[in-house]
Amino acid sequence: xxxxxxxxxxxxxxxxxxxxxxxxxxxxxxxxxxxxxxxxxxxxxxxxxxxxxxxxxxxxxxxxxxxxxxxxxxxxxxxxxxxxxxxxxxxxxxxxxxxxxxxxxxxxxxxxxxxxxxxxxxxxxxxxxxxxxxxxxxxxxxxxxxxxxxxxxxxxxxxxxxxxxxxxxx
Amino acid sequence: xxxxxxxxxxxxxxxxxxxxxxxxxxxxxxxxxxxxxxxxxxxxxxxxxxxxxxxxxxxxxxxxxxxxxxxxxxxxxxxxxxxxxxxxxxxxxxxxxxxxxxxxxxxxxxxxxxxxxxxxxxxxxxxxxxxxxxxxxxxxxxxxxxxxxxxxxxxxxxxxxxxxxxxxxxxxxxxxxxxxxxxxxxxxxxxxxxxxxxxxxxxxxxxxxxxxxxxxxxxxxxxxxxxxxxxxxxxxxxxxxxxxxxxxxxxxxxxxxxxxxxxxxxxxxxxxxxxxxxxxxxxxxxxxxxxxxxxxxxxxxxxxxxxxxxxxxxxxxxxxxxxxxxxxxxxxxxxxxxxxxxxxxxxxxxxxxxxxxxxxxxxxxxxxxxxxxxxxxxxxxxxxxxxxxxxxxxxxxxxxxxxxxxxxxxxxxxxxxxxxxxxxxxxxxxxxxxxxxxxxxxxxxxxxxxxxxxxxxxxxxxxxxxxxxxxxxxxxxxxxxxxxxxxxxxxxxxxxxxxxxxxxxxxxxxxxxxxxxxxxxxxxxxxxxxxxxxxxxxxxxxxxxxxxxxxxxxxxxxxxxxxxxxxxxxxxxxxxxxxxx
Numbered sequence: 001x002x003x004x005x006x007x008x009x010x011x012x013x014x015x016x017x018x019x020x021x022x023x024x025x026x027x028x029x030x031x032x033x034x035x036x037x038x039x040x041x042x043x044x045x046x047x048x049x050x051x052x053x054x055x056x057x058x059x060x061x062x063x064x065x066x067x068x069x070x071x072x073x074x075x076x077x078x079x080x081x082x083x084x085x086x087x088x089x090x091x092x093x094x095x096x097x098x099x100x101x102x103x104x105x106x107x108x109x110x111x112x113x114x115x116x117x118x119x120x121x122x123x124x125x126x127x128x129x130x131x132x133x134x135x136x137x138x139x140x141x142x143x144x145x146x147x148x149x150x151x152x153x154x155x156x157x158x159x160x161x162x163x164x165x166x167x168x169x170x
Numbered sequence: 171x172x173x174x175x176x177x178x179x180x181x182x183x184x185x186x187x188x189x190x191x192x193x194x195x196x197x198x199x200x201x202x203x204x205x206x207x208x209x210x211x212x213x214x215x216x217x218x219x220x221x222x223x224x225x226x227x228x229x230x231x232x233x234x235x236x237x238x239x240x241x242x243x244x245x246x247x248x249x250x251x252x253x254x255x256x257x258x259x260x261x262x263x264x265x266x267x268x269x270x271x272x273x274x275x276x277x278x279x280x281x282x283x284x285x286x287x288x289x290x291x292x293x294x295x296x297x298x299x300x301x302x303x304x305x306x307x308x309x310x311x312x313x314x315x316x317x318x319x320x321x322x323x324x325x326x327x328x329x330x331x332x333x334x335x336x337x338x339x340x341x342x343x344x345x346x347x348x349x350x351x352x353x354x355x356x357x358x359x360x361x362x363x364x365x366x367x368x369x370x371x372x373x374x375x376x377x378x379x380x381x382x383x384x385x386x387x388x389x390x391x392x393x394x395x396x397x398x399x400x401x402x403x404x405x406x407x408x409x410x411x412x413x414x415x416x417x418x419x420x421x422x423x424x425x426x427x428x429x430x431x432x433x434x435x436x437x438x439x440x441x442x443x444x445x446x447x448x449x450x451x452x453x454x455x456x457x458x459x460x461x462x463x464x465x466x467x468x469x470x471x472x473x474x475x476x477x478x479x480x481x482x483x484x485x486x487x488x489x490x491x492x493x494x495x496x497x498x499x500x501x502x503x504x505x506x507x508x509x510x511x512x513x514x515x516x517x518x519x520x521x522x523x524x525x526x527x528x529x530x531x532x533x534x535x536x537x538x539x540x541x542x543x544x545x546x547x548x549x550x551x552x553x554x555x556x557x558x559x560x561x562x563x564x565x566x567x568x569x570x571x572x573x574x575x576x577x578x579x580x581x582x583x584x585x586x587x588x589x590x591x592x593x594x595x596x597x598x599x600x601x602x603x604x605x606x607x608x609x610x611x612x613x614x615x616x617x618x619x620x621x622x623x624x625x626x627x628x629x630x631x632x633x634x635x636x637x638x639x640x641x642x643x644x645x646x647x648x649x650x651x652x653x654x655x656x657x658x659x660x661x662x663x664x665x666x667x668x669x670x671x672x673x674x675x676x677x678x679x680x681x682x683x684x685x686x687x688x689x690x691x692x693x694x695x696x697x698x699x700x701x702x703x704x705x706x707x708x709x710x711x712x713x714x715x716x717x718x719x720x721x722x723x724x725x726x727x728x729x730x731x732x733x734x735x736x737x738x739x740x741x742x743x744x745x746x747x748x749x750x751x
Contacts, residue, residue: 017352020301021289032294062479069476075298075318078352170351 009038010064011090011160014053014071014080015168018044022076026053029074035059035067039092039135039157050078050170054159056135078170087163090134093156095120096142099149100127108149115141126151134158173339176305177206180269180336183312185212186344189240191231191603192216193224197244198284199271202336216603216632219624221248223596225255226622229264230600233583234558236389238265238320239600245271246284249291249330254590256326257295261587262410263387265324267315268292274334275303288330297325305338313345322355323474324387355473359490359498367445367469367486368502374443375514376465376521377403380426380455383410383586384448384472390492391415391579394447397496400503401510404522406434408449410586413576418555423522424531427455428723429568432530432732435723437522438463439730446470448492451481452587461728471495530721530734531572540689542566542641542713546573549611549639552696557609557637558601560584562594562618565647568719570613592621595638599625602634609700611637616669617646626679629706637699638708640672643715651718676708687712 016022023042030037038056045052057067064082071077083090100108100122112119112129115137121128131141135158142153162168174182180203184192193216196204207215218224221243228239239259243252249270259266273282289301298318300311308331315327371377379401385394391414398405398415405415406426415422424431426438435457438444444466449455456462462482470477470484471492478487488495502508533543546569549557559574560583561567567584576582583601585593598612619640629636641647650664673683682705686695692711699707720735 020303021293021299024290025293028293062483066476066480069478073474073476075350075353 008058008060008064009056010058010082010084011054011056011088011158012068012071012080012082013160013168014055015045015050015078015170016053016074017076017078018049018051019076022051023053025074025076026055026071029070030057033066033070035063039155041157041159047170054157056158079168081162081168083160083162086166088160089163090158090160091132092135092138092158094131094138094141095154096129096131096145096150097152098127098129098145099125099151101125104149108145111141111144115144117141171341173341175202175206176308176331176336176338176340177202179305179308179340179342180312180331181206181210181213182342183309183344184240185210187238187312187316189213192240192242193218193227193231193600194242195221195224195244195248197246197248197271199245199248199273199333200242200269200331200336202333203242203269203271203331215242216599216628218596218628220622221251222255222592223622223625223628225252225259225266225268226590226593226596227600227603227625228266229255229259229262229593230560230583230597231604232264232266232600233597234580234601235604236580237604238267238316241266241268243268243270244284245273245288246286248284249286249288253291253295254588256292256328258585258588258590258593259326260295260297262383262585263324264326265319266326267312267319268326268328270328270330272301272330272332275332276334278332288328292328295326296328297323299328299330301330302332302335305335305340308335308340309342309344310348313348314350317348317350318353322353323384323477356475356489357473357491357494359471359488359495361498363486363488364495364498364502367488368499368508370443370467370469370486371401371445371499372503372508372510374403375511376440376442376518377401377445377510377515378437378441378443378466379403379405379445379447380408380438380449381405381411381414381447382408382449385411385414385492386579388448388473388492389579390448390496393493393496393500397500400500402515403445403510404437404519406430406438408452408455408586409571409584411449412571412582413579416577417575418577423526425571426729428457429572429719429721432528432721432734433522433525435721435729435732436525439728440521441466444468446484447496448472450477453481456481457723457729457731458726461730463729528734530732533717533720533735535689536714537689539714540686540692540711542569542643542711542717543573544689545639545641545692545711545713546570546613548693548696549613550574552693552700553609553611557581557611558583558605560594560598560601560610560612562612562614563589563591564615564618565651565717565719566613566615566618566641568648569641591618594618595622595625598636598638599629599632599634602636603632609637611639613639613641615647616640616642616644616666623675626676626681626706630680633704635702635704635706638706640708640710641713642669642672642710643713643717644669645715647717648719654718655724672708672710676706681706681708683708683710685710685712
């Protein structure tokens with residue numbers, strides 16, 4: 001994790017062999033070569049032999065070029081796309097547990113609505129809210145909520161897909 | 171088809187791959203494999219005395235022959251001992267397949283006896299690795315490993331074999347061909363890029379050809395020589411590239427880099443077009459990156475896209491195999507009858523000859539004490555420049571690179587990237603096994619040789635008569651040199667007291683030992699040693715303790731900031747240079 005300059009933020013989406021150790025190869029590459037990883041998500045795809053990994057990293061043009069080349073060099077990497085280079089959709093899932101007591105209850109519900117969230121769980125003193133959106137929107141929600149009210153934050157890490165007819169597949 | 175054991179499948183795979191020689195060390199997890207090896211005669215197995223040596227010997231074999239080297243080690247310490255060798259092969263892109271034993275599948279992760287996560291430990295220093303979990307995949311995995319190791323930019327591939335896999339049974343089918351959807355090295359260069367490169371190359375007024383280990387690995391020497399002579403341009407090699415172009419030809423202006431010749435580095439600094447071929451702009455070559463080739467437009471040919479514009483931004487990248495791309499360039503030049511700018515070239519050569527006249531490799535000879543450079547010069551003469559030379563790491567390595575003039579590829583075998591002390595002796599053994607009829611010499615020092623001394627025993631057992639040229643100055647010379655220059659002569663931990671009597675040591679292992687203390691005895695000793703064709707001879711040359719490797723670009727310096735022997739006062743390098751190694 002690293003404070004990254006947003007202008008150099010890149011979301012790279014990778015199709016790789018669904019093999020033991022494939023994820024470690026990617027993670028290893030980033031630590032061994034000193035590249036930043038802001039977030040990393042991985043899950044199987046509709047093709048059971050492939051997993052899809054999305055990572056958010058940052059760096060200048062030369063570093064990103066090296067990251068892409070080094071990733072492509074990994075034998076388990078089948079294909080990748082730098083989604084920041086194309087028109088794309090980014091989504092991240094966040095679960096937030098907040099205090100919800102007295103006046104806070106109405107306020108929190110309103111905020112959740114404004115951000116298009118869903119309240120998944122309610123107790124007499126807490127709400128658990130689900131939000132999806134680009135990372136920036138989730139940040140904005142957290143900024144909008146009174147700091148003391150936040151009990152727990154879980155984020156999935158960003159994932160994304162290209163807009164239009166462009167599709168990453170084998 | 172009768173089912174056979176995993177161990178038998180493995181041996182059959184190796185035979186299918188045409189493996190004739192492998193290096194290894196047995197242990198509990200690989201007992202079944204050793205039993206299967208016992209039952210056959212096609213593959214010769216060399217029992218080393220330490221697993222690191224198995225890998226270096228396989229490297230020596232692979233570097234000399236171009237074939238893929240094969241190693242077999244047991245689990246746990248067998249693998250961890252091999253890691254240095256594997257990392258060495260990775261840094262120099264040497265094709266190896268390493269088989270490591272593993273505890274039975276059911277015990278993996280239980281901290282079993284001699285268990286180590288081999289795949290995890292080697293991941294950062296292999297091209298790829300595999301853990302075989304199902305015997306049905308064994309043969310195909312071996313096929314993949316050899317394919318991956320030897321194609322594209324070569325490198326080591328490890329296969330971890332749990333013991334139960336070697337005991338279980340399956341039918342043996344060896345795939346004839348293998349195709350990997352995620353691995354498809356680019357061989358042919360892009361025609362448009364080749365066109366652009368030729369145009370730039372032909373327009374050069376002060377051209378320079380700079381080539382590295384990639385030319386050797388791809389067997390691109392013939393094409394390189396043809397192109398270089400067609401153009402008439404000066405050529406320099408990296409440490410790993412020596413031998414790709416004959417060093418005795420006048421177009422070769424010596425090695426470049428930290429201890430390269432004055433003319434090579436000056437020509438690099440002043441060139442207007444740089445043609446980089448199978449080289450990776452390593453820090454030992456570029457010196458301070460901001461000062462590297464300031465006037466040059468750069469063409470870079472490499473099979474590995476990640477080598478291109480990694481350290482130095484280039485103008486015309488060409489991804490492809492060296493011989494393939496060079497052949498394409500040659501045919502464009504020939505077909506279109508393109509001619510270099512001869513007038514500019516004449517002028518450029520005059521300038522280079524002026525730099526050459528400085529004779530940056532000259533050193534002061536002595537009647538009293540043996541100069542290490544002199545030993546290499548005599549080694550070159552006595553072997554008529556024909557021996558395969560391996561080296562360890564340190565001052566002696568630089569002197570061997572500078573004073574032995576390599577005329578053919580795969581003649582010079584050294585640990586360039588990782589800089590592994592101890593590499594030279596096992597590598598010499600591997601090279602000798604690949605070419606039993608050729609003279610093989612290991613140039614080493616009193617520090618390096620002691621890291622792999624035990625292999626003298628292996629060399630006796632397998633009859634690999636090599637000549638060990640020990641430049642014994644009683645110091646870890648390269649470190650001492652840096653301490654002299656940059657740490658005000660505070661020689662911290664670089665003096666080797668209590669060195670063994672190498673003559674007696676060689677004899678203890680059943681070899682011949684010689685100690686040479688006078689310059690006048692150097693040539694005679696070498697002649698005597700090389701006359702003993704069937705013996706390993708340990709030549710212990712007692713050399714000048716204070717001799718330094720020159721010329722030198724101190725860390726942080728540019729290529730035009732070379733220090734020459736006895737001409738320049740060695741000044742402490744700038745502070746920013748001190749952090750570089």
